[in-house]
Amino acid sequence: MNPSISKIIFILGIIFWLLIRIPYQQIQKQNTIVDDRKTVQGKVVRLVVLIGILFVPLIYFVTPWLNKANYGLPIWANGLGIATFALSLWLFWRSHHDLGRNWSSTLQIREGHTLTTNGVYQNIRHPMYASVLLLCIAQALLLPNWIAGLSGFIGFSIAYATRVDQEEQMLLNNFGDQYEAYRQRTKRLVPYLF
Template structure:
């Protein structure tokens, strides 16, 4: 596949990703926060994700500055990247949809927050993380550049390892045995595997 075509497809995917989130961000602002665990570390991790998933890929798409780090991918890899991107977008939307008012972009519990265990949360505790992981895989398969292609995966790996334990502890503190039971019957990222 032509590198320009794969750049355009990735850019459309990122724009779609941002559009999916808009209505949920608006709704989030209307909720009252009862437990806020935003820390400097949380802010740094969010900034790192923006850098790896949005900023560096857009620099690569819109300028020649990172071309020194290009590599070659076979056409089948681009096809796999498109399929992975589509799956990522569907799972990202579905995760937001199933969470509804319970969604928060940061470590927060809202007034009236309930534990979501239906839809894609039936078998996976963190399908939104799974969708971002899939987006990062698609990024590496569509942007054939060692910096822009892999920056999403690197930033996601750091964010995941520093955040998911804190998120699970917050949910355990809020929902107690209900969350512990849910945790025992589900997987973190991929049903039946991890």
């Protein structure tokens, strides 16, 4: 596949990814926060993810600065990248949809917050993180560049390593035994493994 086409597909996918979140951000603003654990570290981590998924690829698209890090991929890799991105977008949307009013982009518990264990949350505790991981895989398959293609993985790895345990602890504090039972019967990212 022409590298320009794979770049356009990636850009369109990112636009859809951003559009999915808009209605849920509007709902989030209407909720009353009862437990707010936002930190400067959390803001920095979110910025690192955005740099890896949005800004580094943007530099790759509009400048020749990263071209020395290009590598070749077989045509099937682009097809796999498109399919992976489509799955990522569906899982990202479905995660937001299933959470509804419980969704927050930061570590917060809202008034009337309930533990979501249905839909995609039935088997995966963190399907939104799984969707971002799939997006990073698609990024590597659609952007054949050692820097732009892999920068999403770096941002995701930092976010996953620093935030998931905090998120689970917050949910354990708020939902106690109910959350512990849920943790025992689900996987963090990939269902049916291990």
